[in-house]
Amino acid sequence: MKIYIAEEAGFCFGVKRALEIINRLYKNEESAQIFGELIHNKTVLKDLEKKGINCIHSLDELDTNKKLVIRTHGIPKEVENRLKENNIKYIDATCPLVKKTHKIIENLTKRNTQIIIVGDKTHPEVIATKSYSKNAIIINSIEDAKKVESRDKISVVAQTTLDLDFFKSIISVLLEKAENLEIYNTICIATRLTQKAIDKLAPKVDAVIVIGGKNSSNTKKLFEISLKKNPNTFYLEKAIDLNNPDLISSIKGSDSIGITGGASTPPEEIEKARLFIESYKIEREKKNGKKKRHYTN
Numbered sequence: 302m303k304i305y306i307a308e309e310a311g312f313c314f315g316v317k318r319a320l321e322i323i324n325r326l327y328k329n330e331e332s333a334q335i336f337g338e339l340i341h342n343k344t345v346l347k348d349l350e351k352k353g354i355n356c357i358h359s360l361d362e363l364d365t366n367k368k369l370v371i372r373t374h375g376i377p378k379e380v381e382n383r384l385k386e387n388n389i390k391y392i393d394a395t396c397p398l399v400k401k402t403h404k405i406i407e408n409l410t411k412r413n414t415q416i417i418i419v420g421d422k423t424h425p426e427v428i429a430t431k432s433y434s435k436n437a438i439i440i441n442s443i444e445d446a447k448k449v450e451s452r453d454k455i456s457v458v459a460q461t462t463l464d465l466d467f468f469k470s471i472i473s474v475l476l477e478k479a480e481n482l483e484i485y486n487t488i489c490i491a492t493r494l495t496q497k498a499i500d501k502l503a504p505k506v507d508a509v510i511v512i513g514g515k516n517s518s519n520t521k522k523l524f525e526i527s528l529k530k531n532p533n534t535f536y537l538e539k540a541i542d543l544n545n546p547d548l549i550s551s552i553k554g555s556d557s558i559g560i561t562g563g564a565s566t567p568p569e570e571i572e573k574a575r576l577f578i579e580s581y582k583i584e585r586e587k588k589n590g591k592k593k594r595h596y597t598n
């Protein structure tokens with residue numbers, strides 16, 4: 302059995318940057334709290350909790366004795382305004398690529414154009430992005446795109462973790478809806494590279510393991526992309542979830558297994574998954590070896 306790790310997998314630049322900010326505070330013995338989940342990964346959040354770094358979900362929960370750090374996905378403009386109005390200091394760990402989308406939307410609102418955000422309306426990143434324009438609409442399916450009213454001018458941006466092919470299919474519908482369609486491909490480079498890597502790896506292996514938070518948008522996308530190319534794709538929250546008899550029986554006949562992880566999946570989790578499959582492989586080879594001896598004796 303061969304094990305392949307996707308060429309691009311695990312922590313992205315934005316997540317690494319956010320964790321560096323938090324770890325620096327911790328090293329300097331400064332107590333901190335995060336607005337929202339710093340990243341969508343339970344293992345990482347639990348580790349932070351052990352260090353006394355908790356998440357708050359509204360300003361009412363704010364502990365003024367602790368430093369406030371803004372999550373990677375950003376916060377709505379009105380929340381940021383409240384922080385400023387109340388002179389509450391904060392450290393902004395919003396990914397610069399998310400910030401870039403906010404800037405685009407903010408500039409577009411000054412022009413006579415219908416802004417469309419393609420993404421999940423319940424995701425914190427999209428909620429924050431939408432807050433930069435009252436008139437922006439969010440769509441997340443071909444059906445939604447078909448319902449968009451025809452306009453002279455439409456400007457469209459994407460959630461940073463969107464599947465590129467899905468974005469293209471939405472664009473092809475919107476092309477019929479406007480004389481001038483302005484496209485901002487705001488899908489971040491890290492997302493594009495990890496998606497490309499799993500798209501390449503999935504059809505070449507017998508099974509694929511996708512590791513990452515079940516609420517992580519980009520991990521979910523990796524799973525969907527892999528599933529399209531390989532029906533033997535499994536989505537696990539943590540590497541330890543590999544220790545499951547049903548899953549083992551599904552992958553036990555595989556000669557090759559691919560592993561990937563989302564932008565919020567720690568590299569250690571990917572390594573743990575590799576080690577687990579490696580140990581299973583050794584076990585299987587031992588058993589096969591024993592069987593062989595039995596028959597040849």
Ligand code: SF4
Binds near residue numbers: 316398
């Ligand atoms: S996935 Fe992209 S946009 Fe999101 S945090 Fe990572 S680098 Fe930033």
